Amino acid sequence: MNPVILKKVIVILLLLTAGVFLVRTYWIDLAPILGESLRILSEIRISYFILAFLVYLLSVYLFAVRWQQVLSCIGYDLKATDLVPVIFGGIFANNLTPASRAGGEPLRIFWVNKTYGISYTNAFVSILFERLVEAIPISMLLIYVLYSFPSLEIKFLPIKNSLTLSSTYLLLSVFLVAGVVIWIFREKLSSLLKSIDENWRQLHKSFIAVLLLSSAVWILDIIRLKLIALALNLPFSLHLIATVSILYLLLGSLPITPGGLGIVEGGLISVLLYFGLPLAQASSFVFLERFISFGLSGVIGFLYLFYYGGFKIWKNTKSH
The missing domain is CATH 1.20.5 (Single alpha-helices involved in coiled-coils or other helix-helix interfaces)
Incomplete structure (x- = not known):
């Protein structure tokens, strides 16, 4: 074996x-x-659950629109609907590989290369550009979560609306870790940044569109989580939903189990318990959320892979 x-x-x-x-x-x-x-x-209130699922589908479509905007800037005339199967196929691959996007991104690169003739370099640079721009709304959401997290509040600070001391330390720690990672992988990153720099004149045309679409996707993610909470009659505040949203990304990125199984669920339930939610309600919320983002999305991705022959392409990504 x-x-x-x-x-x-x-x-x-x-x-x-x-x-x-x-x-x-x-x-x-x-x-x-x-x-x-x-x-x-x-x-469960079915109407809210259906709305949450539709919002998820809309966010996937916006992912496709965002990628289409980037590819169009480097000379590839594709429709967003052409890229939706590729996005869903990548989601299915992510569900079966440790670390978020560890399997989905290579599959996307190989798929568009085999189907639409997009070079590996351009496909890779387009996805990298997406991620770099997406880091802006993610950072803003992370700062909001760090600011609003209750354990970071220090009572003796006179100005309640300013950043607390502990949250500042935590925020500095995040940037310090990011800086260390960049320094360790500086040689590899330099070649990647050079590739982006060479294509910047073309890529920068889509910067505003990609930034707006990335922000819209994260807004939709918060709306979807709120709809799931409403479906279960749970009173979730905005900062709690934002915390769950950013924590989902961080936990899913850990290269431990396929699709973050067990890690994501345990982490999200722990945070909800910390905020005072009973275990049964926290478990129900996480189950319903994962049923949409992991279960239903995985089924759709499987069907797209099966219909478009994506499994053969995925097998080729593993051989490389």
Whole structure:
């Protein structure tokens, strides 16, 4: 057996074993919580759930529009609808690979190369440009979360609306870690930045559009989470929803389990518990959110991959 496949099988078996052990050990405590979660889910307001799913589909379409805007600047005339299957295929790949976008981005690059003749370099640069611009609204959201997080508030500060001392330290730590990572990978990043610089005259034409679309996607993400909360009759504040949104991104980026399974759920539930939400309600919210962003999106991505022959392309990405 292939060593890589064997390693994945061993990890999955260990996770399943640990899960079975924990369930058996704490079944007496878990049974009432599971019963309460099922009751909450059975009383779901379907209209809000459908709206949340439609908002998710709209955000994926905006991802496609954003990528189409970048590609059009470097000479590729594609429709956003041409890229929607590629985006969903990438989402399915992300769900099966550790670390967010670890499998989806290479699949996107190979797919548009084989189907639309876009060079690997241009496809890669277009995606990298997207991510660099998207970092702007993500940073703004992160700053808002750090500012509004309750544990970071220091009572003796006279100006309540200013950044607290602890949040400032945490914010500086984030930038320090980012700086260290950039310095470590400076040689690789320099070549990437050079590629972007060579295409900047073309790429900068789409900067405003990409920034607005990236911001719209994150706004839609917050709206979707709010609709899920409304579907379960949960009173979520804006800063709590923003925290869940940014934490989802961070936890999904950890290269531990495929699609962040277990890591994302555990992290989100822990944060919701910290904010005072009962375990049954927190579990129900996370389950419903993952049912949309992981389950339904994965099914759609699988169907697109199957219909367009994306599985063969995905296999080629692994061989490279």
